[in-house]
Amino acid sequence: MSTVTVQDRYGDDDIRAFYQAGYWQEGGLAQLADERARSHGDKVFVSDGTSARTYAAVRDQAAGLAAGLRRLGVGRGDRVAVQLPNWTEFAVIALAVSRLGAILVPIMPIYRGAEVGYVLRHAGVKVAITCAEFKGFDHLGMFRGLRAELPDLEELVVVRGAGAVALDELMDVPDADVTAPPSPDEPFLIVYTSGTTSRPKGCLHTVNTLRASAAAIARSVRYTEDDVQFGPSPITHSTGLVTSVVLPMLTGASSHLMEAWEPEEGLQRIAKHGCTAAVTATPFLQMLTAAYDPDRHDASSLRLWVCAGSPIPGTIVHRASEQFQGCRVLSLYGRSENFLTTMCTIDDPPERSATSDGAALAGASVKIVDALGEEVPRGTEGDIAYRGPSHMLQYYRDPEQTAALFTADGYSRSGDLGYMDPDGYVRVTGRLKDIVIRGGLNISARELEDLLADHPSVDQVAVVGMPDERLGERVCAYVVPAAGKEPTLDELTGYLRGRDLATPKLPERLELVEKLPLTATGKVRKHLLREDIRAKLAEPGP
Numbered sequence: 001m002s003t004v005t006v007q008d009r010y011g012d013d014d015i016r017a018f019y020q021a022g023y024w025q026e027g028g029l030a031q032l033a034d035e036r037a038r039s040h041g042d043k044v045f046v047s048d049g050t051s052a053r054t055y056a057a058v059r060d061q062a063a064g065l066a067a068g069l070r071r072l073g074v075g076r077g078d079r080v081a082v083q084l085p086n087w088t089e090f091a092v093i094a095l096a097v098s099r100l101g102a103i104l105v106p107i108m109p110i111y112r113g114a115e116v117g118y119v120l121r122h123a124g125v126k127v128a129i130t131c132a133e134f135k136g137f138d139h140l141g142m143f144r145g146l147r148a149e150l151p152d153l154e155e156l157v158v159v160r161g162a163g164a165v166a167l168d169e170l171m172d173v174p175d176a177d178v179t180a181p182p183s184p185d186e187p188f189l190i191v192y193t194s195g196t197t198s199r200p201k202g203c204l205h206t207v208n209t210l211r212a213s214a215a216a217i218a219r220s221v222r223y224t225e226d227d228v229q230f231g232p233s234p235i236t237h238s239t240g241l242v243t244s245v246v247l248p249m250l251t252g253a254s255s256h257l258m259e260a261w262e263p264e265e266g267l268q269r270i271a272k273h274g275c276t277a278a279v280t281a282t283p284f285l286q287m288l289t290a291a292y293d294p295d296r297h298d299a300s301s302l303r304l305w306v307c308a309g310s311p312i313p314g315t316i317v318h319r320a321s322e323q324f325q326g327c328r329v330l331s332l333y334g335r336s337e338n339f340l341t342t343m344c345t346i347d348d349p350p351e352r353s354a355t356s357d358g359a360a361l362a363g364a365s366v367k368i369v370d371a372l373g374e375e376v377p378r379g380t381e382g383d384i385a386y387r388g389p390s391h392m393l394q395y396y397r398d399p400e401q402t403a404a405l406f407t408a409d410g411y412s413r414s415g416d417l418g419y420m421d422p423d424g425y426v427r428v429t430g431r432l433k434d435i436v437i438r439g440g441l442n443i444s445a446r447e448l449e450d451l452l453a454d455h456p457s458v459d460q461v462a463v464v465g466m467p468d469e470r471l472g473e474r475v476c477a478y479v480v481p482a483a484g485k486e487p488t489l490d491e492l493t494g495y496l497r498g499r500d501l502a503t504p505k506l507p508e509r510l511e512l513v514e515k516l517p518l519t520a521t522g523k524v525r526k527h528l529l530r531e532d533i534r535a536k537l538a539e540p541g542p
Contacts, residue, residue, distance in 0.1 A: 003077075006185040006206060009393045015185075023215065023363045023389040024208040028184040030066075030099035032249055033059045040225070040252040046088045046245070048257040049269065053088050055252070061171045062095035068170030069100060072155050074127055076101035076182065079190065081125040082236060083107040083116065083143075085134050086257035089159050089167060090235050091245050093129060098207060101182030105190045105202075106236035109134060113500035115200075117146045122397065123190055123202060124152045132161025135260065140164060184208045190396050191238050193336045193442065202396035203336045212389040213339035214246040216361045220345040221277065221304050221330070225252040228301070230275035232258040232266060232284055238336050239308055239440070243279040263291035271298040278302075279332065281309035281440025282316065283471045289319050290470075302327040304346065307353075308334055309440030309472075311428050314354035321350065333357035333384075333428055335414055337405070338391040341384065342366055342426045356425035357418070364388025365411075368420050373407030381429055384418045385411035434526070436465035436473050443475060443505045445526075448496070452477060455495050457485035462516050462524045466509060466533040476533050477507040480515060487512075509533070 006015060018024040027035075033055070036045070041056035053061070074080060080097050082104065084090050090106075097104045105123045107116055109131075120128065130139045140156065140163050147153050158164040182188075184207035192200040217223070231244030235257065248255040256273045258266060266288060269275065278284070285305055292299065302324050307316075308331075317329045331353040332343040342358035352358070360366040367375045368382040376382040387410055394402040405412045415432040436443040445463040452461045460480035465473035481487060489510040496506055511533070517525040 004187055004204065004393055006208075006393065009391065014389075018208075018212075018363065018389045021363055023212045025184065025211070028098055028182055028207045029095055029188075029211075029246075029249075030062070030181055033062060033095050033099075036249055036252055043252065044254050045248065046091045046255045046257065047273070048086060048088050048259060051088045053091070058088075058092055058095065060175075061092045062099060063175040064171045064173050065092055065096035065167070066099040067175050068173035069096060069102070069127065071173060072127055072157075072165070072170075074100055074102050077187070078102045078126045079105050079123045081105040081107055081120055081123065081128040083109055083111070083128070083130045083139060084159060084236060085109050085131065085259040086231060086235050086240065086244075087131075087159065087259060088257065091255075092171065093167075094241070094245060098182070098188055101186060103187050103190055103204075105192075106241065107192075108234050108236045109139070110502045110504060112137075112502055113142055113146065115500065115502060116142065117149065118199065119192055119202075120146060120150050120153060125150070126152060127155045127157060128153060129157040129159060129167065131159050132163060184211070187393065189241075191241070191336050199447075201398060201401060203392040204394050204396045205392050209390050209392060210242065210339070211246060211250070212363070213334070214242050214250055216340055216363070216390070217243065217247060217279070217306070217332075217343070218250050220343055220361060221306070222346060223247065223251055223253065223277070227251070227253040227276045227303075228274050229253060229255040230258070230266075230270055230273075230278040231255055232261045232278070233280045233440075238334070238339055239279060239281070242339055243306075247279075261287075263287040267291060267297045267299060270302060274301040276301055276303045277305070279306040279308060281472075282307040282312050283309075283439040285312075285320055285329070286316055286470050289316065289323055292323050294323070299324050300326070304328045304330060306330045306332050306343070308332040309437065311357055312353060317350070317354040329353055331357045333416075333418075333426065335416070336392075337412060337414075338386050338388065340364075340390055341386050341414065344425075352425060356421065356427050359424045359426065360386075360388070364390070366420070366424075366426060367411060368418060368426075369407060369411065369413065373409075373411070373413070378420050378422050381417055381419045383432065384414045384416050384426060384428070386414065387411045436463070436475050438465075438468075438473050438475065438504055439471040441504055448475065448477070448501075448505065448507065451496055451499055451501065452479070452492060455487065455492060457482050457487035457491070459483070460516055462526060462529055463507070464526050464529045464533065466530075466537060474509070475505065475507045476509040476511065476529075478511045478513055478516060478529050481512055511536075 037059035156164040189205040233240040344358040466476040
């Protein structure tokens, strides 16, 4: 890859200010791991119900794995992909990649052939690490099938399985730190957006842009070494990576991972491990409150639950506060480009989380702008724009999209709509992007429409989100059938499964219509479709 530096995104004055204020620091994750091994060596850093690893063990295993990856030819700037469930090995891998100066490319385990292949190809991945099998799916077999199409992919590494180079064997390679530690301002991470356009974009981050968000959260909730992070959010996505790996490391706290979300099991894990904090998409908390029974569950260890991904309904804030006495529910709004945009802190009045998505934290600035990038008055809806220490360097291999992000004064447009109140608190109201947010996962309507349009029974198609109390939104497809055809939901979802589409992206309702509402220029008037499905869902059942 061509050399990218922090100066490609930030000016010298910003860089100097971020370092002076402590938002950025000189050491990388490898140095932080060394420090934690000295200060909290015997303490469990990360567990997942099957394995537990202390800070000292993670540091030693990461050093060994770095040496093992080096023997496989991985060096500075090379991309290493990881598709794993929430297993403790991920923390070891992330630290090993950081120690090498390579670039981590996490892939969520729900993604399948076409989606995984795109990321591997676009990032130019050299080594891919995955599990043999998870929840009945052959991940290693999928990677083997893709490998023939990917000339850059030189090696596969398997975790908790056989059939490729074993991760455990690589971790046993004697450590020999022959390379200088990488700068925390070098590229370290490419996290792919989850579908705000028809193709995901790779957000290229450094250790410092990653750590800046984790540190801001730590300050906002007064995080300490006594906290135990509960991690059901995928650690191969930005929320889980920042809050279940980096955040605990900052203070020497512990992190307990959950490989597959199930609210009853989640409540048991919280009680067993004394979990104190969580950062998840809103539906996790919604399901937890629905499953909670005070006669059977003990959630007294919880002191805070941060909801991201979509605005929290006020009813959920109030319900969780009543059920989990002593637990604060806080709202957070972020995106892969800069992780954390706004957040309510533990010092804010509790009602703030029910009515806003928080305010910009120290070191960052947020404003609402119009289509020209000019700031709009308080209370006026516009594009939420960010400037601060956690912003990515660029969209990987996409200079045009990168340039299009920024206003003239250096703020990054989100494409999300919102307004700011007189006190600086932001409320997200919608989005310029045509996506469905299902349980915190951004699903591209365009991607689904392009696939469905190829089905022989489909003449025209438009995909919209339909409201859902538990998940926020689900996917609804409006279809004009081809002449003489009458496609069914099962037929179309089966077709999409055959195109390697992840299950959460599949339509869950099909509306057959004679025509789609169009503008004079031929664009689908999707707001009318959203109004239509909302009205149908509100109708009383038979």
